[in-house]
Amino acid sequence: MLAMNYRGPFRIRADRDRPFPEIEHPEDAIVKVTRSCICGSDLHLYHGLVPDTRVGTTFGHEFIGEVVDVGSSVTKVKVGDQVMVPFNIACGKCAFCKQEMYGMCHEANPQSTAAGGIFGYSHTTGGYHGGQAEYVRVPYANVGPTVIPDWMDPDDAVLLTDVVPTGYQAAEMGGIQEGDTVVVFGAGPIGIMAAKSAWLFGAGRVIVIDKLDYRLEFVKDFAQCEVYNFTALEDPVVFIKKITDSLGADVCIDAVGAEAAGDTMNTMLGRKLLMQGGSTTALHWAINSVKKGGIVSIVGVYGPIDALVPIGNVVNKGITIRASQASVKRLLPKMIEHVKSGTIKPKEMITHRIPLEEVAEGYHIFSNKLDNCIKTVLIPPSA
Amino acid sequence: MIGDQTKPEDFKNERGGDHSHIKGWGIDRDPKNDPTYPMKHRTDEEIEGYTWERPEQQPVNIEVLHSVERPNIPAVFGTAQPPEGLSGAIRRFAFKYSESSYGRWLPLVMADRIGEIEGIVDDLKKGHIPNLFAEHGLKSEWKYNRKKFVLKSAVTAAALAGVLLFLTRDKKD
Structure with a gap:
């Protein structure tokens, strides 16, 4: 599949031979990505500032997509659902998740006790591949992924994930x-x-x-x-x-x-x-x-x-x-309400829509603040 | 833009001002928002310690480095890029130290830089020559910031020419 591939500071590319993600846990889902964003915090990785950012990792923690496969214990989403996926990977069972601090889950990150698990954000936040790809593995699919309401524009939905x-x-x-x-x-x-x-x-x-x-x-x-x-x-x-x-x-x-x-x-x-x-x-x-x-x-x-x-x-x-890292799951219902009422219009921030194949250009534009860039959305070819 | 010459009397804080032109003004205000809420919805969970019903353990089929500050591997973890090569050896060393130690983080930074070189070697082994122009996204620099692009290219070319001249100088002179 096509996915972003980090090669070192200021060096990334889109490779077509990246392995497809697999179900590795009964609560996993596989999501076919329809939109992902480049976040300002992705630039810290891109600039080599976050320790344990390993060459070969795929970035991307703001994404939405279609569920295409689920593990045996997944009951809250099903194949075919269009979902927005919070950037926090959260189990929903640990002491911190139960206090609605979903950004600090204690069951998602081996490498650090300070940080929770985050998609595509170095091994310091768990060593997960991210959503700047055609497909991505989503752990704890009964907790994080939220079905996108029919009335919601996907451009608004992707911005609700972070x-x-x-x-x-x-x-x-x-x-x-x-x-x-x-x-x-x-x-x-x-x-x-x-x-x-x-x-x-x-x-x-x-x-x-x-x-x-x-x-x-x-x-x-x-x-x-x-x-x-x-x-x-x-x-x-x-x-x-x-x-x-x-x-x-x-x-x-x-x-x-x-x-x-x-x-x-x-x-x-x-x-x-x-x-x-x-x-x-x-x-x-x-x-x-x-x-x-x-x-x-x-x-x-x-x-x-x-x-x-x-x-x-x-x-x-x-x-x-x-x-804190935002507790996306806790806030999502209110954010959906604010988008529905027109109080918040997130998609107005999107200035650039770039094919995933040109991800290196997307990062360079965002990093160097070229072309009055505010928010960049990456679109996979299969979306 | 307003500059540093602004006088304090030009501004007044606006308590009780009219904000009716701002859609949604005040709809989420919460006088009870004290410094522990909303980050924490207090429960007794923490008092009971590490006793929650843990999710099923993801099979550990790869090498997973884990913090010495936790007793185990969490129920799920990422499987991207397990440690290997020289950078992997340095990462294993780093994970002997706690998250509050420079012994943890500085070796990881070094491992990242070595990993970059290992990545280039790996690319070459697979017959892939990295396209540095494309990987740096320089097409957009040419498109949106041409003046800087030309300037940087000229400086780089001059520096390379200087190094080349130095290396190829006649040492008898």
């Missing part, structure tokens, strides 16, 4: 109270959804900070928020204090993660020398821009090793930090 719930949970973890000022660092797809979602929790003001004007223009329209380009600011933290009555924002959201720009030292240590788990610039700004007693919500992805953060300021300001 980016929409992750952005929503970023706002949810912010504990936003009515009238709060919320600053979102990062105008990528997750930041865009976090800004949009902040209003749903009753924010009084939503501000987005990024360095790319085209993305800021997009989020300004999509999420009806204030936008500022940090490259035009001498010091983003001072600027945010200035525009928030000198006290800071009630809630700051880090929707950037490991590849933040804006600070030379962090860029060198985190992105070039790989001496810490990513560049922590956005997190620095979030901690230092939030009001005393405020909340910092982190959904940006970082590597597993140490990273520099101003922990003294966290203590002195009494900040609550909340962070």
